[in-house]
Amino acid sequence: MTDLELRGITHRYGTNVAVRNVDLAVRSGEFVTILGTSGSGKTTLLRMIGGYLFPSEGRVVVGGRDVTRLPPQQRNIGTVFQNYALFPHMSVFDNVAYGLRVRRMSRAAVRERVGETLATVGLTGFEKRLPHELSGGQQQRVALARAISIQPSILLMDEPLGALDARLRESIQLEIKRVQRTLKITTIYVTHDQNEAFAMSDRIVLMSHGDIVSVDTPEALFMSPPTPFAAEFVGHCAVPVRVVRWNGRAGQVLVPGHEVEVTAVGPTPEADKPCYLVIAPDKVRVTEAPGTTGGVAAQLRGRVVGRRFTGLNVVLTIDLGDGGRLTALDPERRFRDDDVVHVGWNGDDAKVLQP
Amino acid sequence: MNTRRWYPVLLPAALFLIVFFVWPEVQFLRLSFEEYQGQARSGGGPTLRNYTDVLSDPFLRKGILTTLRLSAIVAVITALVSYPLAIAIVRAGPRLARAMFVIVVSSMFMSGVVRALGWRVLLGDSGMVNDVLLALHVVDTPVTLYGSFTGVTIGMVHLLIPYAVLGIIPIVESVSPQLLQASYGMGASRPYTFFRVTLPITARGLIAPLLLVFALTAGAFTTPTLLGGGRVGVLSIYIREQTLMLLNYPRGAVYAAILLVLVFAVFLAGFLASGRRARRAKRRGPAATEVTP
Numbered sequence: 001m002t003d004l005e006l007r008g009i010t011h012r013y014g015t016n017v018a019v020r021n022v023d024l025a026v027r028s029g030e031f032v033t034i035l036g037t038s039g040s041g042k043t044t045l046l047r048m049i050g051g052y053l054f055p056s057e058g059r060v061v062v063g064g065r066d067v068t069r070l071p072p073q074q075r076n077i078g079t080v081f082q083n084y085a086l087f088p089h090m091s092v093f094d095n096v097a098y099g100l101r102v103r104r105m106s107r108a109a110v111r112e113r114v115g116e117t118l119a120t121v122g123l124t125g126f127e128k129r130l131p132h133e134l135s136g137g138q139q140q141r142v143a144l145a146r147a148i149s150i151q152p153s154i155l156l157m158d159e160p161l162g163a164l165d166a167r168l169r170e171s172i173q174l175e176i177k178r179v180q181r182t183l184k185i186t187t188i189y190v191t192h193d194q195n196e197a198f199a200m201s202d203r204i205v206l207m208s209h210g211d212i213v214s215v216d217t218p219e220a221l222f223m224s225p226p227t228p229f230a231a232e233f234v235g236h237c238a239v240p241v242r243v244v245r246w247n248g249r250a251g252q253v254l255v256p257g258h259e260v261e262v263t264a265v266g267p268t269p270e271a272d273k274p275c276y277l278v279i280a281p282d283k284v285r286v287t288e289a290p291g292t293t294g295g296v297a298a299q300l301r302g303r304v305v306g307r308r309f310t311g312l313n314v315v316l317t318i319d320l321g322d323g324g325r326l327t328a329l330d331p332e333r334r335f336r337d338d339d340v341v342h343v344g345w346n347g348d349d350a351k352v353l354q355p
Numbered sequence: 356m357n358t359r360r361w362y363p364v365l366l367p368a369a370l371f372l373i374v375f376f377v378w379p380e381v382q383f384l385r386l387s388f389e390e391y392q393g394q395a396r397s398g399g400g401p402t403l404r405n406y407t408d409v410l411s412d413p414f415l416r417k418g419i420l421t422t423l424r425l426s427a428i429v430a431v432i433t434a435l436v437s438y439p440l441a442i443a444i445v446r447a448g449p450r451l452a453r454a455m456f457v458i459v460v461s462s463m464f465m466s467g468v469v470r471a472l473g474w475r476v477l478l479g480d481s482g483m484v485n486d487v488l489l490a491l492h493v494v495d496t497p498v499t500l501y502g503s504f505t506g507v508t509i510g511m512v513h514l515l516i517p518y519a520v521l522g523i524i525p526i527v528e529s530v531s532p533q534l535l536q537a538s539y540g541m542g543a544s545r546p547y548t549f550f551r552v553t554l555p556i557t558a559r560g561l562i563a564p565l566l567l568v569f570a571l572t573a574g575a576f577t578t579p580t581l582l583g584g585g586r587v588g589v590l591s592i593y594i595r596e597q598t599l600m601l602l603n604y605p606r607g608a609v610y611a612a613i614l615l616v617l618v619f620a621v622f623l624a625g626f627l628a629s630g631r632r633a634r635r636a637k638r639r640g641p642a643a644t645e646v647t648p
Contacts, residue, residue: 052536072539079540085533089555098551099541150541 003028003186009058018044020210029184033197036207042190051075078147080157086131093127099150117149137168155187228276238276239324256322260299263347273354283349284328290342304339387608395602405609422589426572429511433568437519445527463517471581474510502584510582519564526560566625590614
């Protein structure tokens with residue numbers, strides 16, 4: 001069943017289009033993340049779903065009901081705001097009970113529901129605390145509890161982990177995901193962090209400049225990003241190239257500054273658009289000298305201009321000259337900054353994409 | 356950063372205050388304990404006679420009460436008018452907000468004398484206010500506004516609204532739009548949100564503007580003089596009478612001291628009231644350490 005449907009949603013601020021003709025259908029119980037940089041229109045879209053902003057064009061349908069022109073009060077949508085927006089003068093209990101009291105539930109019912117909800121987010125015993133007496137992570141969970149206490153038809157989350165430190169962020173990601181799965185609550189989550197999106201989502205809506213670039217599962221988005229922008233966003237490299245010849249689904253391209261033709265796959269490129277060679281970092285093979293590694297010919301010469309140790313791996317940034325840059329992994333930690341290296345890949349792993 | 360390093364910078368301000376405020380104030384207070392020895396002369400003492408004389412004089416006790424009553428009423432009315440005004444300015448769109456702000460604040464640039472004289476015309480028996488009331492048949496005969504407590508109250512409220520609005524705006528701004536949205540999102544109407552969120556959060560912050568208006572009213576002289584028509588006896592008028600007309604400096608000093616003590620007492624009460632609420636909030640215990648399940 002479809003819980004949320006956006007049909008041709010557009011939002012303009014004056015002549016500036018923040019969201020352009022967005023269509024999206026979200027299934028019941030699905031966790032959908034809207035991923036994009038700041039200014040991509042992701043928060044504007046979320047605000048229109050919540051009713052805090054009305055679209056210039058298009059319809060918002062929640063559970064089969066057209067709510068396009070309804071104020072937030074009449075939508076029964078729970079929202080976790082960026083800075084939690086907890087009521088500072090109310091205890092944890094009163095914050096979570098707020099929406100229930102608005103609904104004139106009996107005192108006993110309120111107490112029971114608040115108890116259940118706080119148990120769900122693991123905050124039993126914190127009822128009497130004021131928000132400022134809680135840590136960031138606890139405040140975050142109170143905000144989540146408050147949003148789900150009203151048993152909303154949709155849960156909206158606007159960069160809810162932005163204010164937390166990295167370690168805490170991961171544990172809260174799991175926590176949010178667990179609550180969401182337990183309650184089977186349809187969730188729209190907004191973030192600019194692709195790792196967060198990958199970790200939590202059933203599907204990811206990638207936005208750029210008010211447009212939807214792609215709607216896909218995290219795996220599919222990572223494995224086959226549809227555009228150079230999407231590729232770079234999920235951490236691939238996109239090197240500008242010139243197509244030499246193309247035959248159906250594969251062909252040869254030239255990287256500027258290099259004489260060697262390399263093989264790539266993809267649909268036949270259109271002549272009037274720039275081409276980018278897109279390849280996942282883990283598919284790039286790096287060697288010291290030109291040669292063969294794992295059956296792949298390392299043909300392009302480059303220089304290591306960046307080396308980032310992440311604990312599990314080493315991520316190299318390799319400059320190919322003329323603005324072309326590749327990201328590659330070096331799990332054996334063989335290379336240093338300024339090392340001259342040769343890179344190559346399987347012809348099937350490199351794709352030519354156009355914006 | 357070490358605040359002590361900044362102390363030398365404060366020296367000019369401190370010196371100025373000591374020479375031109377604290378020292379004259381002390382001299383004045385000392386006068387209140389001296390004996391009146393005829394026009395502009397005093398000496399001897401120290402004695403409490405001036406104080407006992409004043410406090411046992413029913414006429415002066417009435418003056419004290421009038422001052423307190425006027426200050427309190429003006430403070431409350433000004434707050435009641437300024438609070439919605441401040442909310443409107445904070446929540447309005449940028450252009451409308453700026454227009455309202457300019458209108459409110461621009462009246463501050465006009466001298467209190469001019470404004471009081473303006474009100475004198477409006478509040479007279481055949482002034483515009485009475486004309487309107489008569490035309491609407493709210494009253495049958497003109498209401499005495501000029502030369503009455505009500506008239507002075509109206510003039511003072513008008514005079515002090517900008518101060519109160521300026522004081523309340525930052526307090527209303529501290530309630531983020533997200534808090535209101537959170538409330539709306541959970542189904543709460545605008546009035547419900549106002550009474551459960553905006554009002555409780557801002558209530559404590561209103562004490563300071565209230566006290567400011569109270570103090571400014573208690574010390575006001577121009578408006579009560581020009582709109583009171585000699586019939587609204589507040590302490591500031593009596594102080595002037597004693598010091599500038601009767602030249603009884605000790606007596607004037609006593610009035611001033613009483614005014615000072617009264618305003619100070621009200622301030623103290625106000626700060627204690629706001630302080631107690633802050634302490635109550637704190638007493639619920641320190642924040643727990645993060646528990647990760």
